[in-house]
Amino acid sequence: MPSKRPRRKFTDEFKNQMVQLYLNGKSKSVILKEYELTPSSLDRWITQHQQSGSFKEKDNRSDAENELIKLRKENEHLKMENDILKQAALILGRK
Template sequence: MTRRERRSFSKDFKEQVVQLHLAGKPRVEIIREYDLTPSTFDKWARQHHSSGSFQEKDNRSPEETELIQLRKENQRLMMEVDILKQAALIMGRK
């Protein structure tokens, strides 16, 4: 089985595809006509329904946003600890 090259779609294209579906065109027909995967189409429809945006950051739950923020803070704190450990080693030598 050969892998397909990853394609990218513009926001306008995604909007048009979702609007076609909302206008009554069958899902299967849209997927076949535009050579989309069902999961891609379903994701676009879900994103449009929930937030009206196709950007990942606009479709995150508050928990996901908080988790990302906490992971960044944790990484920053771990770097600070590493710097302090290095400073303590340097100061201990003198």
């Protein structure tokens, strides 16, 4: 079985250079071969650049996604508070 290639990390500068190559007319297939990139990575970088100009995931989230994340955090906090109150009620009920 062939060994998996280690996951590579790319700087924002490198990602921007790849997007600029594509925007200046270089074909995706040539960029992918030359820099040994995956098609999904290059496509994601191009999309992120067009949407917000940033390659950070948090900058490319929609308002609905941000709201969902906020509500999930709030829900977890409320569950924790509820568990604490249940424990307190059990302790006080025994006395």
